[in-house]
Amino acid sequence: MSLKFRLTIINFLQFFIWGAYLTSIGGYMYATLHFKGEEIGAIFLTLGIASVFMPPILGIISDRWVNAERLLGITHIIGAAALYYASTIDTPSRMFWAMLLVCATYMPTISLNNTVSYHILKNNGLEPQKYFPPIRVWGTIGFIAAMWLTDLFHWTLTATQLVFAAVSALVTGLYCFTLPPCKPDNKGAQTLAQAFGIEALKLFKIPKMAIFFIFSLFLGAALQITNQWGVPFIDHFKFDPAFANTAGVKYPNILISISQISETVFIVTIPFFLRKYGIKTVMLMSMFAWFLRFGLFGIGDPGGGLFFLILSMIVYGMAFDFFNISGSLFIEREAPAMIRGSAQGLFMMMTNGIGAMIGSFGSGWLIQHYTEDNGTNWKAVWFIFAAYAFIIGIIFMLVFRYRHTPDSIQQPAVH
Template sequence: MNSSIRFKLSFMMFLEFFIWGAWFVTLGTFLSTNLSATGSQTASVFSTQSWGAIIAPFIIGLIADRYFNAEKILGVLHLIGAFLMYQMYNATDISMFYPYVLAYMILYMPTLALVNSVSFNQMNDPEKDFSSIRIWGTLGWIAAGLLISFYFHWDAQASAEVGLLKNTFAMAGIASLALGLFSFILPKTPPKVSKEEAVSIGGLLGFDALKLLKDKNFLLFFVSSVLICIPLAFYYQNANLFLSSIGMENATGKMTIGQASEVLFLLFLPLFFKRFGFKKTILVGMLAWAVRYMLFAYGNAGDLSIMLILGIALHGICYDFFFVSGQIYTNSMAGEKYKSAAQGLITLATYGVGMLIGFEVAGFITDNYKLVDGSTNWQMVWTVPAGIAFAVFLLFALSFSDKKITKSNIND
């Protein structure tokens, strides 16, 4: 890969995740402070990510893979996204905001697959080259958080109270406009499927891999993946609001510690996976979710702030040891015939169904523990997902058999 193409792909990844990190991390705080949203209303807004994940395969499979170059679809989606970000910036109540965020997430979620498609199309050895490109996405997310907290100070309590958090949508919109225009000079990525080739809805959603569920261990992993996304949703929906409301300074910037740890533990994952196997690796990931939420439940922004920082830093273990190792396991179980379908099925189960349920549960729990003075009993809000994560940990520990991975029972 020549240096020009490497730069273009790296900059594409940087902007792709800079856009997401620029507004999604502080979304819960914005909804509460700017739009006075309830827990249930906040859950509905966050659930748009899940609807986007469910609808994304149709956009990719029915349009991008068949009729247009991936980089051109990427450009158009981000240009429309810039307009929608501007509308979200101007929204003054939740009823005005929701239609725009729903439309935006339906258009944004497919771009996650499109940037991968553009990247892979330029690589002779994706296993070697992709990580060095993808890491720029994580750096983009980190850069957005650092700008919000340490340069613009939009998440400071005084700034949030006067409504400055809405500027995150303006920043994301400008970046979306930039990526939309930049996409048209990205390397050409023509359609991979002919217009005449038959396509099934089940194939787009990964249903062709349902026969993997005949294996008891994979079925248990599949169910656990859905269930563990319930506590995951609590983090996305409540973490920034929680940290800001209890007085942590520069909360958004400090939350980027989670992305930094994600990069670090991603380097250790292959070694851990090889030495201890899939079951122990994924159990560590599950247990980390329970531990981080108990740290949130009993930490504070004063003398116990280190507990909150540790809880944030555990994100690398929580995400990499469960989700990334789960992708490796799925790939090993599926074989060549069902590899893509299996990954699609797990994505639908986690970011689609699992987090859709999770956001609703998180909204209900948050509303249920509102106090009469309008504050929130955060200790209970975090104890609930900690309990859920620990229950999934026990279910998996007691039921999953860490036998040698075979495909013979699946591909019959």
């Protein structure tokens, strides 16, 4: 078995676990367990909490003490137990702590998986920037495959999705122990201050960097909203006889998976857009794509409005990837070399940590506010999210100053 194929398998499995439940667990809690919007928002808050603390901590452990592939395997096995435990829970308070453990074990494996892949490629004379992107694309394919299986077996509104994810995590954890050793290298070990991006706080003294990080937080609040609420939104149409038997209602995960398929397409277009239009314009495209993502959800339905839902899924690739990758490239170019790693850590904390927490809690509160005995006013919810993204884009366009220099734009690596 070739080295690249072995890495393709681990990347496929890595995101297969997440795809088994991430986009459908919100629907399970909302429609089956009957949790309130605020309670579901609080539970999704665990993803942001875990993203702030766990990746830096496990990154330091792999840098200093434990082989990265072993740590990856151990963490996945613990995560399998956490996922199975979560499948047995039916109260919001216990589910919060169970999902905090699930996220605390899963979120650091994303960066650990990258570390293992980079380490193995470099040790075998293969340049990660060239060979990793086509390997990493199989992670997105794994995510989509798990979503489809969860949908085709009608597990989207049942606890079986968590059992399915648990089995997948156990298989992944065991497979990790078959990978080539990735021994710690203390020469590159980070301190806690570096890992958490604390040293990069000095960048807030530079106006353009301060503006960038502040808007990273604001946009981070939008990143997981449709993953969190997409299935509950589509599921509510089953109570309307006009939509109850439509394919979109029967297979919501397959419909939503178009978003991940879109990611694989837009990733390869990023170098062109960066060279042609520059980082500021690409980030603006992302912000206005979020406006369309939410707005099209507001006017779409699984019947005659299916076209609008599909279009919303398509623009998701631009919304999600254009900001994350171009933002990472902006930091790579603008942050001083000595704190570049810390700056990337701060970017991750602002978007997937603090920003995601704000988005999870805020969206839960908003949906609870627009929910009455006869259901949730989803149109109002999505239009408010769309207005939020539109306002962020307009303000960013006015206050962020950055000159485009086409010759200096290089193809970014996919993370």
